[in-house]
Amino acid sequence: MLTTIPDSADPIGLFRDWLKDAEASEPDVPNAMCVATVGAQGKPSTRMVLLKDVGATGFVFYTNTESRKGQEIAHNPFASICFHWKTLGRQVRVEGRLSLVSAAEADAYWATRPRGSQIAAWASDQSRPLDARATLENRVKDCEARFAGAPVPRPPHWLGYALDPEVIEFWLNVASRLHDRLVFTRQSRGWRQERLYP
């Protein structure tokens, strides 16, 4: 059991260690994160998505670029994501700029998706009004017929966003509310590390 967050010159590596710990202890979706974006009126909105990669391009999730979040990101590419791992008493917050992953990267991930999820991505006009549940079910049937006997191609509006981290904050639950917080801010070379009051 951690009682303080270890010093690190590599917050991405530290994040990977914490995600691995969460994969071992969380009962479900340890890769779930809340993504906050900001709409044209300057008002924030949040939703959960699944982290699919932490790589050279940043923290990657996949979605419909025509969704509400997609439209907000098109207007303002800055976002904040937050993980909470209840079993570990840990939180990680990351802030930075989003960019779209390459079509090749999206294709590679798309190919790993179950066929039902691929059909759903075509059938759902994510975030737009749906008059009745039956309409969605009919659209699923139409897509199944359209792609019968063939691989389902990736819809052009189904892509990944990568958040390039500028700030990463680690938070650890400690008894008596004396929680530990370590914030890393990206510099031109490496990261500046600072401890915060809880």
Ligand SMILES: Cc1cc2nc3c(=O)[nH]c(=O)nc-3n(C[C@H](O)[C@H](O)[C@H](O)COP(=O)(O)O)c2cc1C
């Ligand atoms: C645990 C969890 C994981 C989710 N993962 C995703 C995801 O990876 N991609 C996605 O588009 N929506 C995901 N959703 C649904 C989103 O929270 C949201 O309803 C949807 O993306 C539409 O958001 P928007 O209207 O803000 O664009 C997930 C929901 C939950 C509860």
